[in-house]
Amino acid sequence: MYAFNYHRPASLAEASAVLVANADAKFMAGGQTLLPAMKLRLANPSDLVDLVALRAELSGIRREGDRVVIGAMTRHGEIATSDVLLAAIPALAGMAAIVGDPAVRSRGTMGGSLANNDPAADYPAAALALGATIVTDRREIAADHYFLGLFETALEEGEIITAIAWPIPKRAGYEKFRNPASRYAMVGVFVAERADGAVRVTVTGAGASGVFRATDFETALTADFSSAALAGVAASPEGLNTDIHADAEYRAHLVGVMARRAVAAATA
Amino acid sequence: MPTVSMTVNGKTVRRDVDPRTLLVNFLRNDLRLTGTHVGCDTSQCGACVVHADGRAIKSCTSLALSCDGMAVTTIEGLATGADLHPMQEAFRQHHGLQCGYCTPGMIMTAIDLVARKGHHLDEHTIREELEGNICRCTGYHNIVKAVAAGAEAMKAPAEVPAMAAE
Amino acid sequence: MSATGIGAPVLRREDKRYITGKGQYVDDVNRYGQAHAFFLRSPHAHARILSIDTAEAEAEPGVVAVYTGQHLADDKVGGLICGWMIHSKDGSPMKAGPHPALAQGKVRYVGDHVAVVIADTYSEAKDAAEKIVVDYEVLDAVVDTAGARTAGGEPVHEVAPDNTVFEFHLGNREPTEAAFARAAHVTKIDLVNNRLIPNAMEPRAAVGDWDAGTDTFTLYTTSQNPHVARLVLSAFIGIAPEHKLRVIAPDVGGGFGSKIFIYAEETVCVWAAKKVGRPVKWCAERTEAFLSDAHGRDHVTHAELATDAGGRVIGLKVHTVANLGAYLSTFSSSVPTYLYAPLLSGQYDIPAIYVEVDAVYSNTAPVDAYRGAGRPEATFVIERLMEVAARELGKDPAEFRRQNFVTSFPHQTPVIMCYDVGDYAASLDKALATVDYVGFPARRAESERRGMLRGLGFSAYIEACGIAPSAAVGSLGAGVGLWESAEVRVNPVGTVEVLTGSHSHGQGHETTFAQLVSDRLGIPIDNVSIVHGDTDKVQMGMGTYGSRSGAVGMSAIVKALDKIETKARKVAGHVLEAAEGDIEFKDGKFTVKGTDKSIDFASVALQAYVAHKFNGQELEPGLKEGAFYDPTNFTFPSGVHICEVEIDPDTGVTRIERWVAVDDFGVLINPMIVEGQVHGGIAQGVGQALFEGTVYDSSGQLLTASYMDYQMPRAYDFPRFSVETTETRCPSNPLGIKGCGEAGAIAAPPAVINAITDALGHEDIAMPATPRAVWRAIRRTPQKMAAE
């Protein structure tokens, strides 16, 4: 880790100000992505803005009508066990329960994960499928306009995610094929039938440019929301990652398998 | 250098630290609590697991400064005098360790697991919950047995030192 | 059997400190005034170093010194050595290239040591290292094992122009060719034994210290054999003469072979301690461990098995290319030769065997012994061949093995080994019963109903432990003897300290060795302490590897205990005023035969020291004896492991459903510890078969350099193991024990692959059988095209 200046602001404005003033400053929420990167000297912030003091303000899970609003600093472990969420969007709680391991889940946050937009992270698949809204200290951003590619998001310099609003779907399911070593998603598929009947199928871990929609699968499921409906549907290896763990063809195949299983989970 | 203060194994400590000091370095180097180990640089092995405000965390993936004001418990803080924590005892009884390097992290993770999932843990749950703890020696067989037995033993209130209440 | 004696599942005495966080590992050692070392490592697999400029780094805050290979050369510090001389078939000695602790002129693998920065803090050392400017001329890298000899370009070492270290052979060529000529059937296979990265959970570490007043050095190091480390650092590398160098290996967090060797980092730490006049500490980051710990395995093999018309194996031919990496590590040359070829006969009576092994250099991390060392490679070859041959011949794989088992002992193989004792069928029968072999077809049918593939695979392994006797291994090229030492010090109050030359890093010697002593002397186990891992305390020893500590290390203790008993009898005779021959020793008591006159062990100890009851000129006072034990033969643990897998054809994921191990380790000192050793070995072997693949790209970059990319076995990867034993007593040591530390790792890989190929219906799958590899293999299965 390189040396940095440590800040522990007590307000959003103060936190944002440090970032605006220092081009190489970074926020830290749970640190479960940022600190490993800093330890390997892959990230090198001049200033680290620890959001820990804002935890009370930025965490919590509450139902607001047809949405569940989750504070950005809410931890995966809290999300996985939230009664509110388990009742409203069990697939999202189930997703949180398989992010990393228990110790990671007791520090890592939903906001941190969505801000980071790792192409193998889980939440981006849910956000894009469910049509989540990313709420920041400045504005609200629809998921459809939020994910801009590998580790790229619509967030501006110094913009802080404060909460994520999740519309409650009719049904949803998530299946993840873990990278055998890192345990991140090698292929993760989220399927959702939204309240208005629209079907979304999103894929994480597989795409060379991050989370994406599998529209062929959406079409098939719109006609018939069952795993059987996906029997003839195949994902194309085009644009999928090839690495030492999986080639694009295998990933494409797994997209199909995970999609069928996610539908099965959603309809169980 | 900024100052950090926290409660470690029931004692308040306060030190000036380089901001880049990880909690694990703070425990090991500043407090000489060397029972907490480091086995990787990618936050995956769990040799470093401690409890912070009652939850298992990887002390290699937390700045000491972020833990300011927290109550931290390490492997050294589990036993009450000569009385081992039931989970420690279970690891011994079931030969849940060989070289002992992963052991502190395993025990801290196991106690946290009991706090979250209760005393009756089936084998499948235990194996899944140990996802973040790597052991190279034991093949996990006896660790799994030890965790199940330790979880049961933690039930008997008389045997549970204050710590386990976290 | 007493509650703490031989054969009792005594709880481990060392556990107390580990479960309370009071273990003392090298990284827990801190010396007053210590500085910290960081090694600048080569980013290139193969490059000439044109220049190194350290000036800027030296000026960085906190920096104490920066050293390069030139400083080592100036100080006449010798290079690292390989301690086992192998000769090629043409009689020429192996081609050992130079191995400086810090590179001199060239770097030969990614992670090779270029310079060391020593600073007040580790962060400062690491920061300053980035300021070192190295000008490299990058060369083509040799990476591929099979292609190393024909790679062209600049060889890894000048002494080996075609990158060949040696061309070894063993066995009997003509009879083997003759057997193949008259064979009714020949089974052929091509195998890759995948390169593994050991990954003991404690990374390697070293603290070097120098006492200016006495000009003595102390090195704390993560070692499996501190005495060998001292010998090499002293006699070959030239740090200091042995009496001026103390090596301490305190608690060591697993080794699996990787901590046998003498490495660059500890050499530099202890040398630099004097140069900077401060203790110097280094602890590997995990990435450094991946890059620079000696790796294991890495063979490419073609093998053929000849059978006659009745299904008897009549010949075996093996050709292997073994990748030794960029330098010859301490025992690297012995692994693919004498630890490999002599084991290829397996449990079978094979009259003719011929083995050729070409060892090659490459621009990859050095390869040396890793749990099993040569024996897993041999077992993989013979057990894959036996399985495939049985399938080709339409025979039941268990019965085909049984038909070819060695059944009369001693049995001389064509490849050096003389098996002393064993009952291979006993292990097979027990394993078949435990796994419910007859129920397998029903289980397979049930899996198929769920759309899953099920397979069952065997591994009937033999291994050779406790490499010895010394004269024999010396004639094969070993640079050291492979005996073990023990010293038993009885204190005047009857407590006992046993100093052993073997080393425990998870094996539980503080318990098992004490069981032996307690049992033999009839004293409470709490009165016995086991001392190891410090060259100032234990005079000399050979350390722990090759499952040798029981068979060799404990035998040395037995020998010392014999002497103790003899001496104690004499003392007791004087005290009890009886002839020595009339004294009986039992349950900790010396009794005059046929009387009730007796004295307990502790009182004899006191009498030995006060020396009031005997003439000190005739009988020396005191009670302390030492022994060196050199075994008469290897020991031959053997057994049968059966693995049953279920494969999800949709994803290629393999789950192990059953694991049955039936091992013959001879006499067990502590069955609880033995079982634990088997569990751990199986997990490592399964890791090799299913998960652990080391990947270098074509330029020699290690792509699997962290747990993000190198899959370590985790708890949910395993079922509950079923571990049982059979027993034939080992005749070559007084305790009858054979060794158990490596069996699981040796047995497991072929059991897994035989199960997977059984499920697939074809043999075309390599290790590690990852989900992708299995999924691809299923698509190559004509009759079992998965429903996709």
Ligand SMILES: Cc1cc2nc3c(=O)[nH]c(=O)nc-3n(C[C@H](O)[C@H](O)[C@H](O)COP(=O)(O)OP(=O)(O)OC[C@H]3O[C@@H](n4cnc5c(N)ncnc54)[C@H](O)[C@@H]3O)c2cc1C
């Ligand atoms: C061993 C391990 C396994 C893991 N496995 C998985 C997995 O399976 N699936 C998965 O999805 N993730 C996984 N993760 C990552 C984990 O989920 C992280 O918690 C998450 O990606 C980041 O959250 P954090 O709170 O730790 O963020 P941090 O690490 O603190 O920050 C990450 C990034 O987000 C920025 N940031 C943080 N909070 C905000 C905010 N509120 N507003 C704006 N920017 C912000 C930071 O500046 C930083 O750039 C794993 C991590 C580890 C260590």
Ligand code: FES
């Ligand atoms: S040291 Fe913390 S997870 Fe490995």
Ligand code: FES
């Ligand atoms: S006991 Fe050695 S790593 Fe677990």
